[in-house]
Amino acid sequence: MGRYYTRHLEDEVKRLARKFKVILILGARQVGKSSLLEHLFPEAKVVVFDPIEDLYNARRDPDLFLNAYPPPLILDEVQYAPELLAALKRRVDQSDAKGQYFLTGSQNLSVLKTVAESMAGRVAVLHLDPMTPLELLNRGNEAGWLPKYLEDPGQFLSKFQGVLGEMQPFSRTLWRGSLPGILELEDRDIPAFYKSYLATYVDRDVRILENIQDFGDFDRFIGLVSMLTGQELNMSQIGREVGISPPSARKWLNVLAYTYQWFELNPYHNNSIKRLSGKKKGYFKDTGFACYRQRISSPDALSISPQLGAIFETWVVNHIHQQFVHLSVPPNSYHWRTNGGAEVDLILERDGKLYPIEIKCKTNPNRSDVSGLTAFRKTYPSRQIMPGLVIHAGSECYFLDDNTIAFPWNGICNF
16 A cells, blocks of 8 residues: 555544444545545554455345444445345344445445435435545645635635645646545656556446446446547437437446546526526546546646646636535535526636635636626625635746636645
8 A cells, every 4th residue: 555645534534433323435546535544543444345246245245245244344335235234233233333334435325315314313325525635645634725715704814824835736636536546646647557457447337327328338438438528418419429318328328427537517597688608617636637538648648738728627626526525514506508608617606695606717817807707796696705816837826806816726824
């Protein structure tokens, strides 16, 4: 095993393990779910399930398996042993002890639905994303900037502390991605890592979730979707490009979402009388994986790629969502665009307040970059819209106008 890097989720996992009998951590393949649990609970036995072989007879005789492996027990990729869940429920009902079983899963539907229904009140469900900039620097015990922004956006500029100077250069950070497996690799090894990642993902997850006859089509589908990260989605267009029907395109996107490789933002409406787009925007979860599927060969190639802006937006939107782990009640997320072209990349909504965020892949944004935010405020004059942000690729934090702060992509705040 390589070096362990501190994760933001550690304190929450330990806290909930003192209150719940079962902990379930969900997230994409290789985001570090089992490594996190092994680090926090070194005394627990680890069992890794396989989609083909029943190595521990857990599927054939669940009760005998649980007798052989008493708690505390880490059950990795438990979606491959669904027969175990009923026996697990009976077992935890026999004891009031907390922190008995720790489960991980990389498929949303097949794990979350079954566990949530069968062990309601006994299980705490958490999500682990690819690593944040602080985690990549082994500073996972520190919080990101988002809580300070939501707490008091009017004073947010005064909390600015600088940028994470230890981070890799801008284009290299986006090109390498944020999965733990890339941390110790040289740049020349990154494509080989994602090639293996893609093959394992298709073999272990996609084949189980969806009866796809031609995996060449699905590979082309992933390549096309990687080109659409950060854009509004058109199922007819996607289906036409790959040679599948629009319903199949939607099903295949759902497969990506169910396996935590993809997520979508709903459009924000609020009953506006203006003509607004009703399309969702989609994002890859990891920019390194997206760059690999776009055949972007290096950080230098990314820096001059026409896809740089979309990859940057994907990175920023993911980073903001990764910081939800610091919030007891995360906000809702939307995007906003009118048919006339005015848009805001990200709208956060919490406690009846709206927090508009624009993302610009440039080092020195100016007042012309707040036009979408201004249009959004004019469209909803009766809503409580807080001071907005323009997240940019530079290193400075400053006011763009009375209602907007320019904030750097790798900025940190004083806590």
